[in-house]
Amino acid sequence: MAFPRSRRVRQFYLSMLFLITGRAVQAASGIDPDIRREVSRLPEDCTLKLTVWPKGPGFTLRKTEAGTLRLLPPQETSDADMHMEIQAPALGFTLFTFRESSAAAASKGRITASGELALACSLVRILNRTEIYLLPRRIALRAVKRYESPPKKHRRRLHVLFRTLIFKPPGGSP
Amino acid sequence: MKSRQFFRFTPPGRTVVGPRALETLPELAAGLGISAPMVLTDQQVAASGTSSLVISFLSEAAPPAAVFDRIAPDPDFTAAEAAAELYRSSGCDSLVAVGGGSVIDTAKGVNLLVSQDRESLRPMQGAWNRTGVLRPLIALPTTAGSGSEATQTAVLKDPDTGRTCSFLSPALVPDLAVLDPRLTETLPTDMQAAGGLDALTHAVEAYISLGKNPLSDRLALRATELIVHHLPRILASPRNQHARLQLSVAAHLAGTAFSNSMVGLVHTLGHSAGAVCGIPHGVCMSILLPYGLEYSSHRCMPLLADLLLPVAGRGVYDSLAEETRGIHLISQIRDFIREVHRLTKGAHPLRFRDILSDGNIPVMRPEHIAVIARQAAGDPSLFYSPEEFSQKEAAEVLFAAYWGYPLDTDLVKKGHQK
Numbered sequence: 316m317a318f319p320r321s322r323r324v325r326q327f328y329l330s331m332l333f334l335i336t337g338r339a340v341q342a343a344s345g346i347d348p349d350i351r352r353e354v355s356r357l358p359e360d361c362t363l364k365l366t367v368w369p370k371g372p373g374f375t376l377r378k379t380e381a382g383t384l385r386l387l388p389p390q391e392t393s394d395a396d397m398h399m400e401i402q403a404p405a406l407g408f409t410l411f412t413f414r415e416s417s418a419a420a421a422s423k424g425r426i427t428a429s430g431e432l433a434l435a436c437s438l439v440r441i442l443n444r445t446e447i448y449l450l451p452r453r454i455a456l457r458a459v460k461r462y463e464s465p466p467k468k469h470r471r472r473l474h475v476l477f478r479t480l481i482f483k484p485p486g487g488s489p
Numbered sequence: 490m491k492s493r494q495f496f497r498f499t500p501p502g503r504t505v506v507g508p509r510a511l512e513t514l515p516e517l518a519a520g521l522g523i524s525a526p527m528v529l530t531d532q533q534v535a536a537s538g539t540s541s542l543v544i545s546f547l548s549e550a551a552p553p554a555a556v557f558d559r560i561a562p563d564p565d566f567t568a569a570e571a572a573a574e575l576y577r578s579s580g581c582d583s584l585v586a587v588g589g590g591s592v593i594d595t596a597k598g599v600n601l602l603v604s605q606d607r608e609s610l611r612p613m614q615g616a617w618n619r620t621g622v623l624r625p626l627i628a629l630p631t632t633a634g635s636g637s638e639a640t641q642t643a644v645l646k647d648p649d650t651g652r653t654c655s656f657l658s659p660a661l662v663p664d665l666a667v668l669d670p671r672l673t674e675t676l677p678t679d680m681q682a683a684g685g686l687d688a689l690t691h692a693v694e695a696y697i698s699l700g701k702n703p704l705s706d707r708l709a710l711r712a713t714e715l716i717v718h719h720l721p722r723i724l725a726s727p728r729n730q731h732a733r734l735q736l737s738v739a740a741h742l743a744g745t746a747f748s749n750s751m752v753g754l755v756h757t758l759g760h761s762a763g764a765v766c767g768i769p770h771g772v773c774m775s776i777l778l779p780y781g782l783e784y785s786s787h788r789c790m791p792l793l794a795d796l797l798l799p800v801a802g803r804g805v806y807d808s809l810a811e812e813t814r815g816i817h818l819i820s821q822i823r824d825f826i827r828e829v830h831r832l833t834k835g836a837h838p839l840r841f842r843d844i845l846s847d848g849n850i851p852v853m854r855p856e857h858i859a860v861i862a863r864q865a866a867g868d869p870s871l872f873y874s875p876e877e878f879s880q881k882e883a884a885e886v887l888f889a890a891y892w893g894y895p896l897d898t899d900l901v902k903k904g905h906q907k
């Protein structure tokens with residue numbers, strides 16, 4: 316997919332990509348043991364934000380009491396414990412069309428992070444794990460450093476895709 | 490095909506190098522427009538007379554308004570926060586750091602606090618670009634190791650959690666670095682060894698990092714060559730001024746390289762081992778370096794092969810088949826570290842188990858390994874490692890480094906593909 320020239324189309328595409336990824340993370344956090352373990356180590360009520368500089372789009376996830384991640388509605392997303400920012404819309408597009416890994420993007424300085432960097436490490440691992448459910452293996456291989464098939468991958472993938480694509484307003488319980 | 494290359498490069502500030510470089514300090518300080526600097530140092534550097542030497546030169550143009558020397562190895566936020574208070578109450582206008590990585594990193598922390606008028610460093614952590622302009626910072630490294638006088642990073646410990654926290658911004662690069670062999674003259678041999686091997690780790694990790702770029706590559710290769718050539722000479726004859734200056738230059742180059750390409754697994758584990766057990770950073774680096782390379786070798790064999798040339802020289806490099814050079818590099822690095830161990834008469838340890846506290850008790854125990862591996866999962870340098878590693882794999886590497894066993898690279902590779 317080429318990066319659209321029109322600013323509005325671009326913004327729409329990116330918003331959709333972020334919405335899908337955010338919802339997928341929310342869904343995967345309910346069923347994947349690795350993500351659950353990662354979330355269990357986050358501080359209570361911790362919020363993680365990923366946006367495109369300067370004005371978005373993006374998403375914010377909050378740790379719930381149940382130990383999952385909840386996608387916050389836009390009006391609740393002002394301050395986060397850790398805020399990762401992709402430095403330009405075109406770079407966000409490369410990242411979320413999975414032409415490079417989030418680790419590679421971070422390593423080339425294309426993503427900045429304010430707040431505890433341990434939380435940024437957690438978010439990158441959670442995104443990588445979600446990508447394994449969201450994407451066919453061939454594409455996911457480009458997005459992650461090492462591809463590890465989770466147990467019951469196909470059943471869980473169906474669950475994640477179903478929860479991601481069947482519309483529920485953001486903020487609903489996963 | 491479209492190029493995917495993208496990199497950014499933040500150079501060091503103005504760098505002045507030479508056996509008489511300190512004599513230019515008054516003019517350089519005046520050039521920066523400073524009149525009331527705060528000198529930061531540690532008690533060892535103060536006791537050696539090195540900081541007094543710097544202060545005497547500095548005073549010709551800008552007599553220090555305050556001196557802060559309460560900086561411990563592996564410093565936490567409290568030193569930076571106390572120094573910031575002194576800075577404000579003494580009406581200082583700039584910072585001069587005389588010391589190793591701990592002192593220079595603390596000075597960077599102080600600079601963030603005083604320039605942004607903040608009380609606490611905790612909320613300022615992160616990797617970001619929009620820091621604004623900071624106060625002038627002059628760095629005079631006394632260790633030839635950390636390269637912090639050239640980098641845009643600072644690593645300080647959070648006293649509440651005991652974890653190392655990173656700060657990264659182009660604004661943190663010191664405005665001026667002065668490298669003079671008199672600055673490293675009184676450094677004890679074991680610290681010289683640890684510093685030199687920290688710099689070697691910076692160069693090697695910068696070269697195999699995912700964040701590498703053509704500029705950092707050139708610096709990393711040259712730094713490797715200088716360290717391998719000059720460190721043994723210094724350890725054999727500490728008065729060799731030329732070798733000491735060359736090692737300072739190498740550490741500066743390696744610092745510039747890793748400041749832009751970042752480091753990897755060795756630092757990820759080493760930061761945590763240092764924080765949990767209080768082992769000096771350079772010692773952690775040299776113990777873990779061969780293991781980190783073995784662990785990632787199947788991902789970066791051609792890069793390891795490139796490094797053989799500066800480490801072993803043209804003769805050895807040409808005599809080996811291409812596919813064996815990478816593995817040979819790892820054994821050459823092991824041999825080099827053993828040689829450093831021999832030249833320091835055993836003061837530089839080869840495995841974690843041999844590091845003893847004053848009461849002759851090992852400072853790291855096997856039960857620390859799981860804690861270190863868990864903390865390592867939160868270290869941002871793991872982004873840049875060519876191979877992914879789980880906590881279990883981190884613990885395996887640490888365990889091998891604890892006992893001094895080589896890693897079974899076949900097993901590592903198979904484990905990864907499982």
Ligand SMILES: [Fe+2]
Pocket residue numbers: 635687690691756770774
């Ligand atoms: Fe280091």
